[in-house]
Amino acid sequence: MSTQGAENRVYIKNGQIVNHDKTFKADVYIEDAIIKFVGPAADITVPGGVRTIDASGKLIIPGGIDPHTHMQLPCGDAVTVDDFYHGTKAAVAGGTTMIIDFVLPNKNESLIEAYDKWRSWADPKVCCDYALHMGITWWSKSVSDEMGILCKELGINSFKSYMAYKGLYQLVDSELLDVFERVRSLNAVAMVHAENGDIIAKNAERLLAKGITGPEGHELSRQEEVEAEAVHRACILAHQVDCPLYVVHVMSKSAGIEVARARERYRGKYIYGETLAAALGTDGTHYRCQHFGHAAAHVLSPPLRPDKTTPEFMIKLLASNDLQTTGSDNCTFNKEQKELGLGDFTKIPNGINGVEDRMSIVWERGVHSGLMDPCRFVAITSTNAAKIFNIYPKKGRIANGSDADIVIWDPQATRTISKDTHHHACDFNIFEGQTVHGVPEYVLVRGRICVENGELRVTKGFGRFIPTPLRPPFVYDSIDGKQEQGEGEGQDNLAAAI
Ligand SMILES: NC(=O)NCCC(=O)O
Ligand SMILES: [Zn+2]
Numbered sequence: 163m164s165t166q167g168a169e170n171r172v173y174i175k176n177g178q179i180v181n182h183d184k185t186f187k188a189d190v191y192i193e194d195a196i197i198k199f200v201g202p203a204a205d206i207t208v209p210g211g212v213r214t215i216d217a218s219g220k221l222i223i224p225g226g227i228d229p230h231t232h233m234q235l236p237c238g239d240a241v242t243v244d245d246f247y248h249g250t251k252a253a254v255a256g257g258t259t260m261i262i263d264f265v266l267p268n269k270n271e272s273l274i275e276a277y278d279k280w281r282s283w284a285d286p287k288v289c290c291d292y293a294l295h296m297g298i299t300w301w302s303k304s305v306s307d308e309m310g311i312l313c314k315e316l317g318i319n320s321f322k323s324y325m326a327y328k329g330l331y332q333l334v335d336s337e338l339l340d341v342f343e344r345v346r347s348l349n350a351v352a353m354v355h356a357e358n359g360d361i362i363a364k365n366a367e368r369l370l371a372k373g374i375t376g377p378e379g380h381e382l383s384r385q386e387e388v389e390a391e392a393v394h395r396a397c398i399l400a401h402q403v404d405c406p407l408y409v410v411h412v413m414s415k416s417a418g419i420e421v422a423r424a425r426e427r428y429r430g431k432y433i434y435g436e437t438l439a440a441a442l443g444t445d446g447t448h449y450r451c452q453h454f455g456h457a458a459a460h461v462l463s464p465p466l467r468p469d470k471t472t473p474e475f476m477i478k479l480l481a482s483n484d485l486q487t488t489g490s491d492n493c494t495f496n497k498e499q500k501e502l503g504l505g506d507f508t509k510i511p512n513g514i515n516g517v518e519d520r521m522s523i524v525w526e527r528g529v530h531s532g533l534m535d536p537c538r539f540v541a542i543t544s545t546n547a548a549k550i551f552n553i554y555p556k557k558g559r560i561a562n563g564s565d566a567d568i569v570i571w572d573p574q575a576t577r578t579i580s581k582d583t584h585h586h587a588c589d590f591n592i593f594e595g596q597t598v599h600g601v602p603e604y605v606l607v608r609g610r611i612c613v614e615n616g617e618l619r620v621t622k623g624f625g626r627f628i629p630t631p632l633r634p635p636f637v638y639d640s641i642d643g644k645q646e647q648g649e650g651e652g653q654d655n656l657a658a659a660i
């Protein structure tokens with residue numbers, strides 16, 4: 163293998179390309195961060211001095227897109243320890259070449275000011291490309307006006323509302339309807355954190371009064387039906403105002419079934435569902451661990467489910483297109499930060515790791531276990547996020563003209579996940595000790611080789627902000643009657659999943 167040549171020109175030969183819709187043998191030529199050729203070796207004359215990589219026996223896949231992260235997120239007295247540098251470094255190490263993070267304005271804070279703050283934190287630090295979703299953490303006429311500016315001038319096309327976190331971010335149904343209506347008028351995408359915040363607040367009070375103060379109280383206060391009810395309600399609210407809705411972090415079988423039913427009810431239009439690497443790779447039995455640090459490290463919302471059949475069920479929902487994407491919800495806090503909730507589970511900062519291990523966890527639980535094929539793996543780890551947030555085929559595809567965000571994936575290689583070797587800044591890994599198949603041998607971020615035979619070489623600030631344009635055709639063509647959702651994408655299959 164030649165190791166010479168300009169870094170901006172790379173030739174990958176003898177690989178098996180895997181896109182979401184087909185897989186084939188081809189060579190790939192990259193110049194100036196863009197894929198310039200995909201095809202048989204006989205059809206290209208490669209210029210001299212080009213860096214050549216032999217990908218024999220390996221898969222060439224689009225870099226992962228993690229549609230759900232919280233880097234450097236201020237949360238009460240704590241800030242997540244993975245900032246935009248450590249978080250994107252960990253992402254790249256695991257084969258993810260783009261993240262979409264959430265701007266979360268404080269109550270009464272201008273959305274534009276919050277956006278500027280996030281850009282000023284992320285731009286100098288990101289090692290891979292990124293985009294932003296906006297949290298609608300409070301509601302007013304000025305918020306509605308600023309949503310327009312964000313869409314038309316600042317590259318945002320997605321807005322997350324909260325049905326939980328009572329007294330902090332939670333909106334009531336009439337406000338959710340207003341938000342969804344505004345999102346629809348902008349041809350943007352609504353997102354929702356679906357849990358019933360009123361029920362959670364009451365349950366938490368009762369549990370604490372009974373002396374249940376440890377992390378097990380977290381899941382007890384927000385069991386499956388509390389999530390499922392909110393998913394059901396959110397889908398109906400969105401449909402009433404003709405608004406497409408992306409349900410983030412679907413964590414339970416019951417909630418997954420609600421997404422699947424809504425998709426079936428609306429014939430594949432309007433509703434999209436995301437689950438998390440955490441939901442696929444571990445479970446809520448950890449909340450019963452007597453060691454506070456261990457149990458608290460698994461606390462996120464909605465919580466992991468104690469039902470040990472959940473991970474396989476969620477993988478099946480992804481395989482059957484009842485769910486469309488896998489995020490990480492990477493939102494990491496260290497031991498001392500989690501200890502803010504000693505003696506009161508409602509004060510444990512919510513969040514877990516996942517941006518580094520997401521790709522391997524999905525491969526292990528999905529493809530290696532035989533529940534999905536490599537094309538579906540690409541769809542749920544990259545392409546569907548690119549389509550829903552309207553950056554496809556620039557991202558999420560190995561094709562002429564696409565950004566050279568490429569992973570050379572070794573499906574047979576294994577690695578054992580550990581906090582001692584991960585690239586996060588956090589001191590815990592919820593997948594600790596798991597040996598997973600599927601290792602990124604090379605990771606190219608816009609043509610730059612950032613992982614090579616296990617060695618990570620990232621550059622702070624190399625990543626760019628990627629604007630997400632309005633009216634994603636993947637989402638809106640089906641609503642506007644231009645195309646049936648699911649054409650060429652496999653059929654929705656609620657029955658198969660259940
Ligand atoms: N998910 C979680 O527990 N923390 C991050 C904030 C959110 O996504 O709701
Ligand atoms: Zn959330």
Ligand SMILES: [Zn+2]
Pocket residue numbers: 230231232491493
């Ligand atoms: Zn989140």
